[in-house]
Amino acid sequence: xxxNFKMQIRNTLPQLRNYNISPRLLFAxxxxxxxxxxxxxxxxxxxxxxxxxVWMRLLQTRIWKLLANTLLLTAAVTGGATLVGVSMSxxxxxxxxxxxxxxxxxxxxxxxxxxxxxxxxxxxxxRPRGGAIPQxxxxxxxxxxxxxxxxxxxxxxxxxTLFMFPYVYLLSGxxxxxxxxxxxxxxxxxxxxxxxxxxxxxxxxxRPGITAGALLxxxxxxxxxxxVALLRYETFSSAIFVQLSGRYDRSAxxxxxxxxxxxxxIILWGELRLQGQARFTxxxxxxxxxxPHHLKRWKLPASLLVAFVVFSxxxxxxxVLSMWSVQALLDPDxxxxxxxxxxxxxxxxxxxxxxxxxxxxxxxxxxSLPVALLSVRYPNKLTQAISRFCQVGxxxxxxxxxxxxxxxxxxxxxxxxxxxxxxxxxxxxxxxxQAVRASESALNQLSPSMxxxxxxxxxxxxxxxxxxxxxxxxxxxxxxxxxxxxxxxKELPATLLLRPAGFDTLAVRVWxxxxxxxxIQAAPAALLLxxxxxxxxxxxxxxxxxxx
Amino acid sequence: xxSYSKKLFGLLFALALLVSACGGGKAVSxxxxxxxxxxxxxxxxxxxxxxxxxxxxxxxxxxxQPVLDAFQAKYPNVKILLKxxxxxxxxxxxxxxxxxxxxxxxxxxxIFTIQSLYQRGIFQSYRPVGAELxxxxxxxxxxxxxxxxxxxxxxxxxxxxVSAEEAPTSIFDLTDPKWKGQIAAAGSTNGGMQAxxxxxxxxxxxxxxxxxxxxxxxxxxxxxxxxxxxxxAVGAGEFKIGLVNHYYYYLxxxxxxxxxxxxxxxxxxxxxxxxxxxxxAIVKGAKNxxxxxxxxxxxxSAEGQKLFAGLNYEYPLVAGVPLKDGVQPLDDFRLADVNxxxxxxxLDGTLDLMEAVGLx
Numbered sequence: 001x002x003x004n005f006k007m008q009i010r011n012t013l014p015q016l017r018n019y020n021i022s023p024r025l026l027f028a029x030x031x032x033x034x035x036x037x038x039x040x041x042x043x044x045x046x047x048x049x050x051x052x053x054v055w056m057r058l059l060q061t062r063i064w065k066l067l068a069n070t071l072l073l074t075a076a077v078t079g080g081a082t083l084v085g086v087s088m089s090x091x092x093x094x095x096x097x098x099x100x101x102x103x104x105x106x107x108x109x110x111x112x113x114x115x116x117x118x119x120x121x122x123x124x125x126x127r128p129r130g131g132a133i134p135q136x137x138x139x140x141x142x143x144x145x146x147x148x149x150x151x152x153x154x155x156x157x158x159x160x161t162l163f164m165f166p167y168v169y170l171l172s173g174x175x176x177x178x179x180x181x182x183x184x185x186x187x188x189x190x191x192x193x194x195x196x197x198x199x200x201x202x203x204x205x206x207r208p209g210i211t212a213g214a215l216l217x218x219x220x221x222x223x224x225x226x227x228v229a230l231l232r233y234e235t236f237s238s239a240i241f242v243q244l245s246g247r248y249d250r251s252a253x254x255x256x257x258x259x260x261x262x263x264x265x266i267i268l269w270g271e272l273r274l275q276g277q278a279r280f281t282x283x284x285x286x287x288x289x290x291x292p293h294h295l296k297r298w299k300l301p302a303s304l305l306v307a308f309v310v311f312s313x314x315x316x317x318x319x320v321l322s323m324w325s326v327q328a329l330l331d332p333d334x335x336x337x338x339x340x341x342x343x344x345x346x347x348x349x350x351x352x353x354x355x356x357x358x359x360x361x362x363x364x365x366x367x368s369l370p371v372a373l374l375s376v377r378y379p380n381k382l383t384q385a386i387s388r389f390c391q392v393g394x395x396x397x398x399x400x401x402x403x404x405x406x407x408x409x410x411x412x413x414x415x416x417x418x419x420x421x422x423x424x425x426x427x428x429x430x431x432x433x434q435a436v437r438a439s440e441s442a443l444n445q446l447s448p449s450m451x452x453x454x455x456x457x458x459x460x461x462x463x464x465x466x467x468x469x470x471x472x473x474x475x476x477x478x479x480x481x482x483x484x485x486x487x488x489x490k491e492l493p494a495t496l497l498l499r500p501a502g503f504d505t506l507a508v509r510v511w512x513x514x515x516x517x518x519x520i521q522a523a524p525a526a527l528l529l530x531x532x533x534x535x536x537x538x539x540x541x542x543x544x545x546x547x548x
Numbered sequence: 549x550x551s552y553s554k555k556l557f558g559l560l561f562a563l564a565l566l567v568s569a570c571g572g573g574k575a576v577s578x579x580x581x582x583x584x585x586x587x588x589x590x591x592x593x594x595x596x597x598x599x600x601x602x603x604x605x606x607x608x609x610x611x612x613q614p615v616l617d618a619f620q621a622k623y624p625n626v627k628i629l630l631k632x633x634x635x636x637x638x639x640x641x642x643x644x645x646x647x648x649x650x651x652x653x654x655x656x657x658x659i660f661t662i663q664s665l666y667q668r669g670i671f672q673s674y675r676p677v678g679a680e681l682x683x684x685x686x687x688x689x690x691x692x693x694x695x696x697x698x699x700x701x702x703x704x705x706x707x708x709x710v711s712a713e714e715a716p717t718s719i720f721d722l723t724d725p726k727w728k729g730q731i732a733a734a735g736s737t738n739g740g741m742q743a744x745x746x747x748x749x750x751x752x753x754x755x756x757x758x759x760x761x762x763x764x765x766x767x768x769x770x771x772x773x774x775x776x777x778x779x780x781a782v783g784a785g786e787f788k789i790g791l792v793n794h795y796y797y798y799l800x801x802x803x804x805x806x807x808x809x810x811x812x813x814x815x816x817x818x819x820x821x822x823x824x825x826x827x828x829a830i831v832k833g834a835k836n837x838x839x840x841x842x843x844x845x846x847x848x849s850a851e852g853q854k855l856f857a858g859l860n861y862e863y864p865l866v867a868g869v870p871l872k873d874g875v876q877p878l879d880d881f882r883l884a885d886v887n888x889x890x891x892x893x894x895l896d897g898t899l900d901l902m903e904a905v906g907l908x
Contacts, residue, residue, distance in 0.1 A: 129781075130781050232735070232908055244640065245636060245637035245640055246640075246899060247636065247896060247899050340617070341609060341613065341632070342629050343620065406644060410645070410647075414647075417645070417650070418645070418650040496633070500631070501603070501629040501630060501650065502628075502629030512609060512632050512633075513609075515773055515774065516773075517772070517774050521610070
């Protein structure tokens, strides 16, 4: 079975056979890989030359607790997001759940809400005693009712699961849709019950989609700063931030960063092993969609479950942020305070967010092109390695990129230091993998025969790229750019550490107000950030069949 | 021919991106450093004060913005670029930037950080107009920094839940089990709390300070990220008692909450009231020295002092500036005697201590 798939893939791989690798292309891709590698190598260098004394101090005091905290949170959120994501995609894709078309949209939209913003909203609602819900309960029952605290591990797992499950939901949803009906039918023919079929046939077939989603969640949890800082749960990311901003200790920050990157690389490697060689998503000519399951008496509970997830991950944040924003806009003092910072105004923050994220998106996609062209058209060990290498940014959290850029730029490119370009550079480094993956998948869908024709007609490789390939893969590149734009808009820790004076973004404004407890003041920027993120997300989802 | 034009287009496009990106940034790095004598006060026409003024501020933005607005009204040609953050975050940025200075002015909410930065040679000397009206201990060595307003560490309580007689009179009463789970304070990332611990280490030594922190944690004190959460929680009756800077009591009172204030540790043998001061300094290598000097002058002017202190119910440090109505004067209270230079020398020790006890 597996061998068949492999054969199929090998035969359809759109590589160019008759032309040698263009040295210019290789050079360009190599430069890109070098650019991506510099911060990584530098952090490792700093971490392992940080001095035995720093290592000893951290090993004795911090690292073990941080390691336990970080791994526990990562495992719990990944598990939670997988459970929620797969069950939501199953219910909306494979059952006769009422309103599933609208639910499909609503379950994907929490991706537009940065977890720290969701965390701010849920924290004000759920905080023990002071939160809106505990106070309401106390009023109803006439006495305080103990409620679960959103602080600490439990709260962090709850919040991060709520706002990260859409990764798994979207990827497993795509896998559910491409599932061939014959697979489940065969299982049932052999006498398996529906339940057994789900566990033994359907879910294993979905494994690539699910692990890909879980990987994104795990790496995002490792990189998350805002939420864990807000809910006061210490992980490597937040500890690095404290070392950087709380005390002047670059060595300790570098050591912690080195350990964090190692964890992330282990997770990346684990995903590769889990994925194995198989690609189950290949579609053969016999394909037909599997029929939906009938929920029958489970219809009501299932609908309530989906409604609860939609309610707490999308509607609650939107409603609360809207209410606060209205409150902020109606109060002249509050309005005045949020409209200005120094000589900068609200429009400046919005514009800063937009142009820095957009520039990062354009640069990331441009840089991803040579890498993707090489790895798709001339697949060999070297080009695959370059491509993988350019995706390591996934594994480097924003704080770590900020740390390496602060050290490197201030030392070697001081004229660039404290310019918005450094912020853009951090976005590019961090979100490059999304651009590389999008460009690769766009190129994969393009038959190499066009290029071969162009080359046969005497065009050089560069002319072929510019005149033939680029025009055809523009939609795919736009998708990559959209992803980079979306994630850059939400980026917080690197922006906080690298922003020059007067260059605050929406995310930074939200954080500055909220970290002091001024949630109403933070709301308009937060709401605008969510709306600005929802636009590219909408565009990206529309590309998917079911979201049309 | 066609391919060349495409190449050219690509090149131009990349250039345009680069130029627009640079244009979007601040132009400070390209401006020549004004050739002024840093140490001498420059008497300039208001209209001659111009250009970008980069201010790093650890003070809450809602409290500094009105001051900036007033300064801006006076000097309309200045463009103020503000970077808000925690005291330590900005202090670390200043250290990182020492060889490549970006900021003109640093404003902070306590004096230990600014003193320790002075010891690292981060600031240039400037004696603002009005500095002679400051108490001597609030002018940094070599005129490196000046204090602006004084603030005190007090206990606030909810008067509906705690009577005035019952309220704790010492910060050491906060470890009393009868308040278990009823107290809110700010955590280890808060500048005010850090400064209090730094002061206590000097007054009592590490052992007693550590004991106090451990006892607070054992008493289930809830530590928030900032004091705004603390004052609101006490005002709402969520907690009976809060350990805050004095103005949080006034801010909460102004919102109509039933809150009271205790000036703690006034008894015989007690440590006295721990106070601190907001402060400001001009960074060595600042690119806009005239504006920076004008800003410090403004902070110590009667108008600046009234605004800066009044916004936040603080105590103006410049002699003769009246207190905001309703603020209790500190003249009758005994203040804790803390040596700033010494406390500043060992800021890392304070962070180590908080880390050792695991203060949230």
